Amino acid sequence: HDNILIISSVVDSGSGSNRLNNNRSMFQIQGETFDKRLASVADLISQKKNIVVLCGAGISVSCGIPDFRSKDNGLYNNLNYQELGLTCAEDLFDLNAFSEDPRPFWKFVRTNNFASGKIAPSTSHLFLAWLDEQQMLLRIYTQNIDGLEQSAGVDEDKIVYAHGSFKGATCMKCKAKYQSSELRLMSKQEVPVCHRRIAKKGKISDNTAKTNSIEIPPERRSSRKRSSNNNSMAEEFYPPPVEQGCCGGIIKPNITFFGEKLESTISRRLEEDYKKADALIVMGTSLSVAPMSKLVGFLPDNVPRILINRDIVQVMKSSTQNYKKQDEFCLFDACLLGNCDAVTQAIKAKMSNRDAKSEYEHYHSGRLVTDNNNGTWLKNQPRESVLLFEGALLSAATKEEATLPAQNVVVHCDHCENEIKDQIFCCKICFDFDLCSLCYPKVKLTHADGKHEFTIEST
Numbered sequence: 001h002d003n004i005l006i007i008s009s010v011v012d013s014g015s016g017s018n019r020l021n022n023n024r025s026m027f028q029i030q031g032e033t034f035d036k037r038l039a040s041v042a043d044l045i046s047q048k049k050n051i052v053v054l055c056g057a058g059i060s061v062s063c064g065i066p067d068f069r070s071k072d073n074g075l076y077n078n079l080n081y082q083e084l085g086l087t088c089a090e091d092l093f094d095l096n097a098f099s100e101d102p103r104p105f106w107k108f109v110r111t112n113n114f115a116s117g118k119i120a121p122s123t124s125h126l127f128l129a130w131l132d133e134q135q136m137l138l139r140i141y142t143q144n145i146d147g148l149e150q151s152a153g154v155d156e157d158k159i160v161y162a163h164g165s166f167k168g169a170t171c172m173k174c175k176a177k178y179q180s181s182e183l184r185l186m187s188k189q190e191v192p193v194c195h196r197r198i199a200k201k202g203k204i205s206d207n208t209a210k211t212n213s214i215e216i217p218p219e220r221r222s223s224r225k226r227s228s229n230n231n232s233m234a235e236e237f238y239p240p241p242v243e244q245g246c247c248g249g250i251i252k253p254n255i256t257f258f259g260e261k262l263e264s265t266i267s268r269r270l271e272e273d274y275k276k277a278d279a280l281i282v283m284g285t286s287l288s289v290a291p292m293s294k295l296v297g298f299l300p301d302n303v304p305r306i307l308i309n310r311d312i313v314q315v316m317k318s319s320t321q322n323y324k325k326q327d328e329f330c331l332f333d334a335c336l337l338g339n340c341d342a343v344t345q346a347i348k349a350k351m352s353n354r355d356a357k358s359e360y361e362h363y364h365s366g367r368l369v370t371d372n373n374n375g376t377w378l379k380n381q382p383r384e385s386v387l388l389f390e391g392a393l394l395s396a397a398t399k400e401e402a403t404l405p406a407q408n409v410v411v412h413c414d415h416c417e418n419e420i421k422d423q424i425f426c427c428k429i430c431f432d433f434d435l436c437s438l439c440y441p442k443v444k445l446t447h448a449d450g451k452h453e454f455t456i457e458s459t
């Protein structure tokens with residue numbers, strides 16, 4: 001968006017990305033048996049050199065980190081948010097809630113060892129590292145903040161932390177940057193605060209020499225309605241005391257909260273990868289949170305798409321809310337449903353031409369969809385494209401274990417950065433470039449390869 005050119009005024013209320021033509025992927029699962037169909041998917045993956053992976057919380061569940069929306073063990077359903085002093089579980093990652101009282105978030109981080117660097121990667125993370133080792137991986141777009149893809153050995157350059165990570169932190173007041181090693185130490189405190197020294201008016205120095213005197217910052221009153229549970233942190237939050245001459249601002253890890261815009265480098269990287277991607281693997285995500293969920297529809301239609309998840313998840317080709325036509329959902333060329341560790345273990349064995357039956361301990365629970373378990377959970381996926389593994393959820397329609405519905409999407413204008421509350425002028429070519437109705441007529445920007453082409457969507 002650096003160069004200035006005239007905006008294209010092509011506006012229609014229509015069909016989403018113009019990259020979504022009718023060139024469906026040529027891949028079709030072959031074979032009559034589970035074993036042959038698994039081999040067919042493994043063959044497909046083996047031929048690829050530039051695989052893009054979109055992953056989410058599901059790949060870290062076996063590491064002991066809960067996902068967000070699973071009804072059984074998901075964080076949003078199980079978090080005792082009242083005890084933390086929150087009005088709802090989703091506020092844990094909400095920027096306003098954090099700004100007013102960072103204690104619930106930091107307590108959660110401590111309890112889950114997020115910043116400790118002590119959590120070991122799962123079989124699924126190791127599978128991604130193996131794909132990288134085999135030089136088949138173009139990029140991982142991870143929505144996870146645990147950094148386990150890198151701990152597993154994936155090259156750092158291959159990972160895009162779409163929602164940020166604990167690899168660094170920033171002071172909300174002076175914007176001083178902290179490394180993950182510093183963050184690890186700081187996260188043991190109830191609320192980490194910035195200890196950078198203020199040299200002169202507002203200038204921060206790196207000298208962290210200690211003094212004995214303590215400065216109590218001015219009182220901050222919260223306007224937010226808090227939970228009234230007696231055991232909670234419901235009393236007002238006062239920033240902790242800091243040494244005189246230190247900044248004392250609240251430290252926020254470099255993760256993206258609701259209410260914050262994604263780094264623009266993510267869109268640019270994806271627009272580059274668009275040209276090279278030869279397969280997409282979606283793993284352990286409910287695709288509930290935009291804009292990353294839009295990646296599935298963004299890549300060219302002829303790129304084969306493989307889903308590895310407990311249940312079938314879907315995303316509309318256009319993010320336009322009014323789009324309800326079934327054929328406008330992105331379908332996957334193959335859906336390998338079950339615990340992603342079981343699925344990746346089986347695929348890796350097949351790709352390595354080893355006997356999956358002897359190597360993959362849960363192999364015998366692998367099966368095809370039969371008339372008996374055919375149902376609404378298939379969500380228009382042709383049943384031949386679906387393979388079932390241990391842990392597969394065929395019960396989305398029975399509500400028990402299905403994922404919670406999508407959260408409302410907050411869209412920010414890429415020019416004024418305000419939240420868009422009415423019409424979104426959304427570029428059909430860029431991955432994620434939106435303008436509000438005030439900026440649209442006056443902004444003159446280009447995307448990576450030329451002019452924007454806008455479509456109107458409503459919030």
Ligand code: OAD
Binds near residue numbers: 093144
């Ligand atoms: P969700 O909790 O929304 O979805 C997790 C998905 O993984 C669900 O479809 C589960 O069925 C599936 N799943 C769970 N365990 C699994 C397993 N062992 N094997 C395979 N699949 C499994 O998590 P995300 O899609 O990652 O954002 O959520 C996206 C974003 O929403 C997060 O990055 C976070 C959250 O609010 C922010 O905090 C900004």
